[in-house]
Amino acid sequence: xxxxxxxxxxxxxxxxxxxxxxxxxxxxxxxxxxxxxxxxxxxxxxxxxxxxxxxxxxxxxxxxxxxxxxxxxxxxxxxxxxxxxxxxxxxxxxxxxxxxxxxxxxxxxxxxxxxxxxxxxxxxxxxxxxxxxxxxxxxxxxxxxxxxxxxxxxxxxxxxxxxxxxxxxxxxxxxxxxxxxxxxxxxxxxxxxxxxxxxxxxxxxxxxxxxxxxxxxxxxxxxxxxxxxxxxxxxxxxxxxxxxxxxxxxxxxxxxxxxxxxxxxxxxxxxxxxxxxxxxxxxxxxxxxxxxxxxxxxxxxxxxxxxxxxxxxxxxxxxxxxxxxxxxxxxxxxxxxxxxxxxxxxxxxxxxxxxxxxxxxxxxxxxxxxxxxxxxxxxxxxxxxxxxxxxxxxxxxxxxxxxxxxxxxxxxxxxxxxxxxxxxxxxxxxxxxxxxxxxxxxxxxxxxxxxxxxxxxxxxxxxxxxxxxxxxxxxxxxxxxxxxxxxxxxxxxxxxxxxxxxxxxxxxxxxxxxxxxxxxxxxxxxxxxxxxxxxxxxxxxxxxxxxxxxxxxxxxxxxxxxxxxxxxxxxxxxxxxxxxxxxxxxxxxxxxxxxxxxxxxxxxxxxxxxxxxxxxxxxxxxxxxxxxxxxxxxxxxxxxxxxxxxxxxxxxxxxxxxxxxxxxxxxxxxxxxxxxxxxxxxxxxxxxxxxxx
Numbered sequence: 001x002x003x004x005x006x007x008x009x010x011x012x013x014x015x016x017x018x019x020x021x022x023x024x025x026x027x028x029x030x031x032x033x034x035x036x037x038x039x040x041x042x043x044x045x046x047x048x049x050x051x052x053x054x055x056x057x058x059x060x061x062x063x064x065x066x067x068x069x070x071x072x073x074x075x076x077x078x079x080x081x082x083x084x085x086x087x088x089x090x091x092x093x094x095x096x097x098x099x100x101x102x103x104x105x106x107x108x109x110x111x112x113x114x115x116x117x118x119x120x121x122x123x124x125x126x127x128x129x130x131x132x133x134x135x136x137x138x139x140x141x142x143x144x145x146x147x148x149x150x151x152x153x154x155x156x157x158x159x160x161x162x163x164x165x166x167x168x169x170x171x172x173x174x175x176x177x178x179x180x181x182x183x184x185x186x187x188x189x190x191x192x193x194x195x196x197x198x199x200x201x202x203x204x205x206x207x208x209x210x211x212x213x214x215x216x217x218x219x220x221x222x223x224x225x226x227x228x229x230x231x232x233x234x235x236x237x238x239x240x241x242x243x244x245x246x247x248x249x250x251x252x253x254x255x256x257x258x259x260x261x262x263x264x265x266x267x268x269x270x271x272x273x274x275x276x277x278x279x280x281x282x283x284x285x286x287x288x289x290x291x292x293x294x295x296x297x298x299x300x301x302x303x304x305x306x307x308x309x310x311x312x313x314x315x316x317x318x319x320x321x322x323x324x325x326x327x328x329x330x331x332x333x334x335x336x337x338x339x340x341x342x343x344x345x346x347x348x349x350x351x352x353x354x355x356x357x358x359x360x361x362x363x364x365x366x367x368x369x370x371x372x373x374x375x376x377x378x379x380x381x382x383x384x385x386x387x388x389x390x391x392x393x394x395x396x397x398x399x400x401x402x403x404x405x406x407x408x409x410x411x412x413x414x415x416x417x418x419x420x421x422x423x424x425x426x427x428x429x430x431x432x433x434x435x436x437x438x439x440x441x442x443x444x445x446x447x448x449x450x451x452x453x454x455x456x457x458x459x460x461x462x463x464x465x466x467x468x469x470x471x472x473x474x475x476x477x478x479x480x481x482x483x484x485x486x487x488x489x490x491x492x493x494x495x496x497x498x499x500x501x502x503x504x505x506x507x508x509x510x511x512x513x514x515x516x517x518x519x520x521x522x523x524x525x526x527x528x529x530x531x532x533x534x535x536x537x538x539x540x541x542x543x544x545x546x547x548x549x550x551x552x553x554x555x556x557x558x559x560x561x562x563x564x565x566x567x568x569x570x571x572x573x574x575x576x577x578x579x580x581x582x583x584x585x586x587x588x589x590x591x592x593x594x595x596x597x598x599x600x601x602x603x604x605x606x607x608x609x610x611x612x613x614x615x616x617x618x619x620x621x622x623x624x625x626x627x628x629x630x631x632x633x634x635x636x637x638x639x640x641x642x643x644x645x646x647x648x649x650x651x652x653x654x655x656x657x658x659x660x661x662x663x664x665x666x667x668x669x670x671x672x673x674x675x676x677x678x679x680x681x682x683x684x685x686x687x688x689x690x691x692x693x
Contacts, residue, residue: 058184059147060168061213063161065222066427072161075150078130078143079123084115087140097141100132157225159261159271173273174425177373181429184213214437215430219255224248224545228258231540236262239524239533245275246537247404247518251412251507253442254421275404277374280501282407283487284338286397288457290347291335293358295453299349302332302456306342313341316388320344335460336468340396347395352383355394361448362410362420369422370405378402397487408518411505415513418454420445462510473506473535475542482506482538484530499523504534508542517541640675641668641687649687659684666690
């Protein structure tokens, strides 16, 4: 029996040795794994417990105007966070904390009960509160600072600048488009953590400094921006419109100098840049395309005459109407009086292919390339998609969709002599160390028309302001070139009377222009014509620019300001050296045998209807539709100047091509020849004023 027990004991002892051997081997393997094979992983785990990587956020770059005035900066704010694991006596903590920071005790206890190492409690505390908490030295309370975006001028240019989110990431506008440059690159530092979880800096650990965002300098002039916004605010109050927008561009470079938008319906926290994103039918401001195409192709001259059908014309099954019935008008007067009928005739003469081509040349149907998010293309159908009336519609500014920026750049091409430029909002981007990162420069897109065509159109646009539909855009010191537009808006049932888009686009001064301004007033209440609601915005905005640095650094312009003894700045004063048209006056078409028809007002009158006075015009627009006994192309009826101010008398005479001789100032008391006499164009009429001989 004894040997059997001994054998059993030895077996048990052997198994014990095996188990001990296996345990030793496993322990040895664990040591090898910890020290050799998995050493790096355990080191990382240990560092996670002992170290904490703290991100150092970069400062977001500043946005400036063209003169270096800060428009978007950063402001430091403070937040309180809790470390619940460090709070031993909750009652004592709540008592001490609420003595310094007013806070609901029940909510505070709930937050502490959540536990953990970090709980954000409240943001936006003052520096005074921070000092009090630091002096109180309350366990479990921490203070952290963070940067918030601040706009020193409030909502000025807010729809252009855009906004950022809580993490200072761009959401809209320039803040979004240039977010990569503005945001910068975060840095980091490492804090030591002891066995109790407390953190403290350890300067033996590496520190990576953040790379701060770059400074973005815009093309915007803050002073001009404020002037434009004030003018738009006045118009919105006066017209009670649904929305409005203004774009001011330098036609020499393509720089956007100001951009303003207003809408009573929008959320103030998220303003929208309607000047860039809104698409609309432009109305008569689009007549530029047709006339420019004809001039450029050499198919017509400013003095060519067209018969405007006395206000009503049936073409391709549709009746076109003018606001006022015109007989013969020259091509230049078609622009001046904004005749829809003659614009359609001119477009038919140009042809749909060329009309489409010139519209494309001016940039319609294509993005302008503006450095701003969300720019649409607009709408310009290809000729193979046009209907029987599309040619006439496009000539009048319908069946096309444009943006305010597109319209501004199209007229800028006329102002600068024929070159379409890409608009841009950023002059330069500067790195944090002061070295240049990017420079905005003028970029030529294409030559739209030649200088001769641009000059001829400019002369016509000056007459629009001096004599035609845009007289409310006149500025006393320098001549203005411009065009009004009024377009019906579409609804569920087609075009709806009572809903209009009113526009004006012009450049100032007309000679050597520094500003091109496009104004859009959407759905004004009451008066709705472009000359009545949009043109005054242009005038108010541009009158404030005369003494700005942009104008004062151009002595050649200021020398053109008329002297005190001048009564009126006439068109001929601005264009004394225009090239000859090279074409004799000719009759484009003749009136039909029966041109009498009922006149129904449409849109785009020569002036505000409220104070419209037909007065003398180049054709007989009275109710008499009988054949005229004089040729309006070479002759004119002398108007009645008596009782008019000398300024108004000169204006009317200039409009009719009559030379007015006078002496003195004041109101006209007599004239020679008498009113109603037919004289040749260019004849002289002498007037006598109540303060002269």
